[in-house]
């Protein structure tokens with residue numbers, strides 16, 4: 282039997298071996314914006330074969346005259362999406378498999394990363410006409426649950442929080458900041474709102490309302506602050522009885538994360554990191570880069586405790602979880618530096634090893650009375 286080449290499918294299985302896995306890394310290029318066109322910017326990103334990406338530096342004309350060639354760099358990712366890729370395609374390639382695994386009780390995280398204006402919120406939340414990964418994931422989840430509704434009970438709960446300036450806020454019911462606490466399942470935000478969700482439309486409305494609660498800068502009241510991180514967490518619980526009357530309880534958690542703008546905030550070397558820390562840029566993003574560096578260097582101690590974001594993402598980065606990173610970039614040469622930085626980090630993220638996500642399942646014996654009844658029933662059936 283000939284093996285079918287199936288690009289875009291089974292990416293999770295592809296990378297899992299010997300109990301180890303790695304972060305899947307995708308890059309999405311957005312279309313050139315009107316403003317960028319108006320100032321005559323050039324496209325400096327080229328995507329080939331849906332995987333390879335070439336970044337060209339036009340900026341230094343002197344270099345070009347001297348070397349008689351453009352400086353460029355080649356990258357390769359699990360997939361690179363050109364600016365013609367639609368939301369459904371991005372969802373299907375990056376997140377659909379993670380959602381399927383969540384239904385089987387394995388945790389998953391998808392995060393968008395990139396400079397302000399690179400397309401993170403568009404990819405995650407999207408618009409009413411073109412909903413993004415958050416909405417498509419929940420829609421898909423409901424479809425899959427409906428197909429399986431005969432074999433047990435599923436319940437879906439949502440929570441939506443923001444990390445801004447090292448404060449965690451509940452986007453579904455704004456009020457006092459939330460306190461993070463260590464629980465036996467990991468870090469949890471005490472008193473967080475868990476909305477029970479029944480339909481996709483309801484979820485879209487909930488998310489949009491939540492997004493309006495994100496922090497804005499006083500000078501730009503209609504725009505979400507570029508320093509705000511948003512985390513949507515979807516918990517899917519499954520309860521059923523197996524053939525031996527045992528109760529099977531399975532819980533899968535999906536975290537979808539729209540990170541703050543990464544401009545200037547992610548540094549590779551410790552010295553730059555320290556100087557940025559003094560400048561009060563974005564503690565959470567700095568801490569994230571420290572954690573990624575420590576994971577890559579194979580350090581025993583990973584400094585998750587240094588920020589709220591890294592505490593919340595601890596499981597996604599170093600735990601047993603299917604983790605996906607989508608790096609968003611602009612095509613314009615005006616954003617060359619930011620794009621280079623984003624791609625550099627995406628390239629490093631490919632090296633992070635994680636543990637294979639395990640099924641969170643609990644099997645409970647039925648109460649004695651129920652078991653006796655079942656035995657009696659069985660005995661009666663045999664007699665007849």
Ligand code: ADP
Pocket residue numbers: 310311312314395396397398399400401402403404542609
């Ligand atoms: P970020 O959240 O990274 O700051 P946004 O998602 O807000 O950036 O995107 C900036 C602008 O570009 C928005 O107006 C958005 O609608 C548009 N945009 C981003 N990605 C795309 C895309 N793939 N297709 C069409 N428009 C996009």
Ligand code: MG
Pocket residue numbers: 401402403505
């Ligand atoms: Mg945004």
